[in-house]
Amino acid sequence: MTAAVAGGFTPLASVFNLLTGNFMIFNxxxxxxxxxxxxxxxxxxxxxxxxxxxFLHRHQAHRALSIHPVxxxxxxxxxxxxxxxxxxxxxxxxxxxxxxxxxxxxxHSPQVKGLSEVLWRGAELYRAExxxxxxxxxxxxxxxxxWLERRLxxxxxxxGVTLLALLLVALFGAAGVAVWAVQMVWIPFWAAGVIxxxxxYWGYRNFEIPSAATxxxxxxxxxxxxxxxxxxxxxSGSAKLSFRPWEFDLGWLYIRLFSLLRLARVQKVxxxxxxxxxxxxxxxxxxxxLTVNRLQLLSDYGREVLRPVFHxxxxxxxxxxxxxxxxxxxxxxxxxxxxxxxxxxxVLEQNVALQTVYQFKLRLQAVWEQQAISHEMRLAALRQxxxxxxxxxxxxxxxxxxxxxxxxxxxxxxx
Numbered sequence: 001m002t003a004a005v006a007g008g009f010t011p012l013a014s015v016f017n018l019l020t021g022n023f024m025i026f027n028x029x030x031x032x033x034x035x036x037x038x039x040x041x042x043x044x045x046x047x048x049x050x051x052x053x054x055f056l057h058r059h060q061a062h063r064a065l066s067i068h069p070v071x072x073x074x075x076x077x078x079x080x081x082x083x084x085x086x087x088x089x090x091x092x093x094x095x096x097x098x099x100x101x102x103x104x105x106x107x108h109s110p111q112v113k114g115l116s117e118v119l120w121r122g123a124e125l126y127r128a129e130x131x132x133x134x135x136x137x138x139x140x141x142x143x144x145x146x147w148l149e150r151r152l153x154x155x156x157x158x159x160g161v162t163l164l165a166l167l168l169v170a171l172f173g174a175a176g177v178a179v180w181a182v183q184m185v186w187i188p189f190w191a192a193g194v195i196x197x198x199x200x201y202w203g204y205r206n207f208e209i210p211s212a213a214t215x216x217x218x219x220x221x222x223x224x225x226x227x228x229x230x231x232x233x234x235x236s237g238s239a240k241l242s243f244r245p246w247e248f249d250l251g252w253l254y255i256r257l258f259s260l261l262r263l264a265r266v267q268k269v270x271x272x273x274x275x276x277x278x279x280x281x282x283x284x285x286x287x288x289x290l291t292v293n294r295l296q297l298l299s300d301y302g303r304e305v306l307r308p309v310f311h312x313x314x315x316x317x318x319x320x321x322x323x324x325x326x327x328x329x330x331x332x333x334x335x336x337x338x339x340x341x342x343x344x345x346x347v348l349e350q351n352v353a354l355q356t357v358y359q360f361k362l363r364l365q366a367v368w369e370q371q372a373i374s375h376e377m378r379l380a381a382l383r384q385x386x387x388x389x390x391x392x393x394x395x396x397x398x399x400x401x402x403x404x405x406x407x408x409x410x411x412x413x414x415x
Contacts, residue, residue, distance in 0.1 A: 028173030037172070041179045045186040048082050051075040052191060053224040053251040054258075060087060060143055061094045064239035065255060068263040076144065080153045081160040083187050087149070089130040092140035096129070097196075098236055099139070101211045102335070107135075108196045111212050111335075115201045122192030190223045199229035206243055207234035207295045208302065208332045217247060225249035234295050235270035243270065271296075276408035282386065287379045289407045294368045300403060301361055302330040305396045309357045314347075321347070329358050356392060360385070 032040065055075035058064045067075075079085050093107050102111045107129040110118040118125065129135055152159075161184065168176030194216075203214030213233035220227055228241040228249060242249035258264035273296045279286060290297055306329050314322035328336060328344045336344070348355040367381050386404060389397040 028169065028171050028176060030171050032172065032175070037175050037179060041182050044082065044179065044183055047078060048183070048187060049190075049222070049224040049226075050251065050254055051078050052187060053226050054254055054264075055079070056085070056087065056090050057094065057226070058239050058251065058255070059264075061091045062237050063142075063267060064237055064269075065267050066265045067258070071258065071263045072144075073148075076149075076153065080157065081164055082183055084157045084161045085187075086130070086154050086157050088136060088140040088143040088145075088154070091143050092136045092138070093126060093129050095139040096135050098233070101213075101233070102200070108192070109212075110197050110201045115197055118200075119193045119197035122196055123188035126188075126192050190219075191226065194219075195223065195226050195229060199227065203230070205230045207231070207299055208330055209234050209295065210332050210334050212335055215247070220248045220250050224254075225251040231270070237268050238270040239266045240269045274408045275403075275406045277406070278402055279405045282379060282383050282405060284375055284379060285409065286405065286407060287375050287382065289409045290382070290404070291368065291375075291378070292409070293407060297404070297407065298361075298365065301364060301400060304403065305357050305400050306330055306361065308396050309353055309394065313351055313354055329354075329361070333362070353394060356394060357397060360389060360392070360397060 054065075055067065055072065056079070059067050059072070076087060079087070097106055097108065100106045102109045104112060106112060108118050108122060108125045113125070161180075164183070165177075165180045168180045170176070172179065198216055199214055200212045201214070203216040205214055207230060209230070211230075211233040213229040215230045216227045218227075225241045225248070226232075228243070228247055231241050231243045231247070232238075239255055240249060240252045241247075242252060255264055255266065259266060271292045273293050274289070307326060310322055310326040310329065314325065325344060325347045328340050331340075333341075344358075348358055363385055367378055367385065382404070386401045389401050392398070
């Protein structure tokens with residue numbers, strides 16, 4: 001999720017220069033207690049967060065839901081008024097991030113640019129990429145292009161936040177400046193910094209994917225569910241970001257509310273694993289179910305095979321080594337550094353059981369890495385994998401085969 005106050009602050013500086021001298025003694029038309037200003041600030045920033053996660057992110061960038069034109073334009077106006085962000089720029093930069101994640105072409109990868117750079121200078125990275133016309137042309141298709149967008153929102157992106165500053169000063173005087181200042185830094189810090197920075201550096205992972213994205217619970221109420229970043233990168237087209245029972249996606253709560261009010265319609269959510277009676281032999285229906293749920297299958301493998309086998313072989317006497325190496329074994333190989341690979345291989349070479357289950361993991365991944373192969377070829381490869389897993393003599397692998405044969409298809413659920 002990328003966000004920053006776009007457009008520059010020159011008009012704002014002029015406004016405050018004009019107000020200097022008089023505005024500090026002007027208390028505004030309204031006076032609130034301290035807690036009132038805190039509530040006001042939280043309400044304003046909360047609406048902005050919901051506008052970003054529901055409109056910019058899930059609707060515009062990923063088309064995970066459709067939104068009624070009235071609600072859509074409210075979000076566009078609110079983001080212009082409170083952040084100065086341009087829809088086309090935000091969407092293009094975010095799509096480029098997904099297309100080139102953790103590479104030199106990624107506009108804001110902490111794995112490439114460093115955590116400190118993205119965390120503290122995320123807004124600057126956003127502004128720099130927003131000037132790249134090639135990015136906007138390639139990744140910005142399908143975003144609003146009406147009269148308001150062309151004549152107001154894009155060319156005068158800083159006008160909205162200037163008007164917001166004037167309004168808050170008029171209403172609340174000096175306190176309005178504090179409310180405005182928090183609004184200005186809220187999205188750049190939480191979205192451009194925390195989500196794009198910490199969300200690709202530290203946290204837990206439900207799914208081992210090529211992206212380094214992580215989940216950083218419990219910040220969902222503050223940033224609308226965007227903290228479930230690993231889930232999002234695993235299923236970027238899903239309107240719902242939560243996956244585990246303890247995960248809370250506030251953005252999804254609003255989407256359900258908008259759906260009830262007929263202001264939104266969900267297009268797609270992540271598949272939900274369904275287990276049926278175990279098959280005696282894998283068939284094409286099983287392959288279709290496993291293909292849809294392949295990320296969940298690999299997650300199951302890490303939990304049901306890698307974790308217990310590594311614990312059995314290392315956990316009793318070498319707990320620190322177990323925790324470190326087991327994590328490396330579950331990680332997507334493309335994210336491991338040379339030092340990580342060397343450490344992992346040193347342990348695997350000394351233990352046949354660990355080497356076996358790790359190689360079976362790589363082979364299971366390979367079944368789905370070649371996207372062009374047919375279901376029939378994938379079925380043959382997986383049948384061979386299951387037969388060899390059963391003959392491995394490793395109980396966890398043998399038990400996992402029963403789980404593989406129990407995957408089934410389920411209708412899409414919006415729960």
